[in-house]
Amino acid sequence: xxxxxxxxxxxxxxxxxxxxxxxxxxxxxxxxxxxxxxxxxxxxxxxxxxxxxxxxxxxxxxxxxxxxxxxxxxxxxxxxxxxxxxxxxxxxxxxxxxxxxxxxxxxxxxxxxxxxxxxxxxxxxxxxxxxxxxxxxxxxxxxxxxxxxxxxxxxxxxxxxxxxxxxxxxxxxxxxxxxxxxxxxxxxxxxxxxxxxxxxxxxxxxxxxxxxxxxxxxxxxxxxxxxxxxxxxxxxxxxxxxxxxxxxxxxxxxxxxxxxxxxxxxxxxxxxxxxxxxxxxxxxxxxx
Amino acid sequence: xxxxxxxxxxxxxxxxxxxxxxxxxxxxxxxxxxxxxxxxxxxxxxxxxxxxxxxxxxxxxxxxxxxxxxxxxxxxxxxxxxxxxxxxxxxx
Numbered sequence: 446x447x448x449x450x451x452x453x454x455x456x457x458x459x460x461x462x463x464x465x466x467x468x469x470x471x472x473x474x475x476x477x478x479x480x481x482x483x484x485x486x487x488x489x490x491x492x493x494x495x496x497x498x499x500x501x502x503x504x505x506x507x508x509x510x511x512x513x514x515x516x517x518x519x520x521x522x523x524x525x526x527x528x529x530x531x532x533x534x535x536x537x538x539x540x541x542x543x544x545x546x547x548x549x550x551x552x553x554x555x556x557x558x559x560x561x562x563x564x565x566x567x568x569x570x571x572x573x574x575x576x577x578x579x580x581x582x583x584x585x586x587x588x589x590x591x592x593x594x595x596x597x598x599x600x601x602x603x604x605x606x607x608x609x610x611x612x613x614x615x616x617x618x619x620x621x622x623x624x625x626x627x628x629x630x631x632x633x634x635x636x637x638x639x640x641x642x643x644x645x646x647x648x649x650x651x652x653x654x655x656x657x658x659x660x661x662x663x664x665x666x667x668x669x670x671x672x673x674x675x676x677x678x679x680x681x682x683x684x685x686x687x688x689x690x691x692x693x694x695x696x697x698x699x700x701x702x703x704x705x706x707x708x709x710x711x712x713x714x715x716x717x718x719x720x721x722x723x724x725x726x727x728x729x730x731x732x733x
Numbered sequence: 734x735x736x737x738x739x740x741x742x743x744x745x746x747x748x749x750x751x752x753x754x755x756x757x758x759x760x761x762x763x764x765x766x767x768x769x770x771x772x773x774x775x776x777x778x779x780x781x782x783x784x785x786x787x788x789x790x791x792x793x794x795x796x797x798x799x800x801x802x803x804x805x806x807x808x809x810x811x812x813x814x815x816x817x818x819x820x821x822x823x824x825x
Contacts, residue, residue, distance in 0.1 A: 600783070601782075601783060602775075602783060603774070603775035603776075603783065603786050603806060603809045603810075604783075604786070604803040604806045604809065605783035605786075606783045606784055606786060606787035606790075607786070607787060607790055607801060607802060607803040607806075608803040609787075610787060610790070611802065611803060629782070630782065631782075647782075647784055650784055651784060651787070654784070654787060654788065654791060655787075
C-alpha cells in the first residue's frame with residue numbers, strides 16, 4: 446500500500462493508474478464475496494444480467510476513487526475536474542451559522558468534498574468515520590496532511606455524539622455516510638432498488654434532537670479525472686414527538702433513500718457497498 | 734455526632750432520580766432500580782449507543798443545568814459517575 450502511494454505521488458497518476466488494471470483483475474478472480482455483491486447489485490440497477498466487464502468496471506471505479514484519495518488527501522485535488530451543483534443549499538445553511546449534517550453515502554467519493562472543501566474553501570467539515578474502515582490506507586494518507594486527521598470523529602464511542610454536538614454548535618458541518626449500518630445500530634427497513642434494505646436512523650434522530658438541517662451530498666466519479674458533486678437540501682428541522690419517533694423520521698429516511706436511488710441510476714458503477722449480503726440476512730433489532 | 738462523611742443519602746436520591754429520567758427518556762424496558770449504578774451505561778453494560786448518550790446529555794442539561802462536554806467523558810461511565818458529576822456542578 447505504501448508502495449502504491451509512493452508510485453502515485455512520484456510517478457504520477459497515469460502510471461499508478463496502470464497498476465489498477467492488474468489489481469482489479471486480481472480482485473475479479475479472487476474476491477468471491479465482493480463479486481457476488483457486485484453482480485447482485487448490478488443486475489438490479491442495470492436490469493439485465495451483468496457481464497464480467499460490468500463487474501470489472503465496477504471494481505475499477507472503486508479502485509480509482511480509493512487511489513484518488515492519495516491525491517485528494519495530500520492536497521492535490523486541483524488536478525481533478527470537479528463540477529458542483531447545488532452548492533447554494535450548503536452556503537445558505539452555513540450563512541445561518543447553525544451547523545448542519547451533510548448526509549452522504551458510499552455511492553462515489555466523500556473525500557473529494559473533504560479535500561476541496563478544506564483546502565480551497567476553508568469549509569469547517571468533520572466526518573464521522575471509522576479510521577479502521579479503509580484499513581491501513583488511512584494511516585498512510587493521514588501522514589500526508591495531518592490536519593485532515595483532526596477532522597474525523599470515530600463513531601460508536603460514549604462521547605461521539607457530544608463531539609458532534611460541539612462542532613454543530615460552532616456552526617460547522619458534520620459529514621455522515623447514511624447508507625451503512627454499524628454493528629448494532631438502529632436501522633429502518635426501506636425499499637431500495639426493489640428490495641428491502643435497512644438504513645441507519647441515527648443521522649436523522651441526531652438532526653431531530655439537535656434541531657439542525659440536513660443537506661444531502663453525492664460525489665460521483667465520472668471516469669478519467671472528473672468528479673461531479675451534488676448538494677440538495679433535505680430538511681430544515683425534523684419535528685419530534687417523544688412517543689412516535691420512527692414515524693416522524695420515516696419520511697425523511699425514505700426521501701434520502703429515494704435520492705440515493707436516483708444518483709445510483711445516474712452513476713451505477715459508483716455503488717461501493719461491497720460487504721452487504723451477510724448483514725442483510727440478519728434479523729433487525731426492533732426500532733425504538 | 735456530626736458526620737464529616739459525604740451525604741450519601743442525597744447522592745442515592747439523585748442516582749434514583751437520574752435512573753428514572755433515563756429509563757423514561759430512552760424508553761428502556763427495565764425498571765429504574767434495575768440499573769446497576771456502577772456498571773457501564775454505554776455499550777456492554779446497559780447497552781446504550783452514542784445517540785442515547787447524547788439524549789442523556791440533553792436531559793441533564795435541561796433538568797440540572799449541567800452541560801456535559803466531550804471532555805467530561807468520565808462522567809458518562811456509569812450512573813454513579815454521572816450523579817457525582819451532576820452533584821458537583823448542578824445549578825438547579
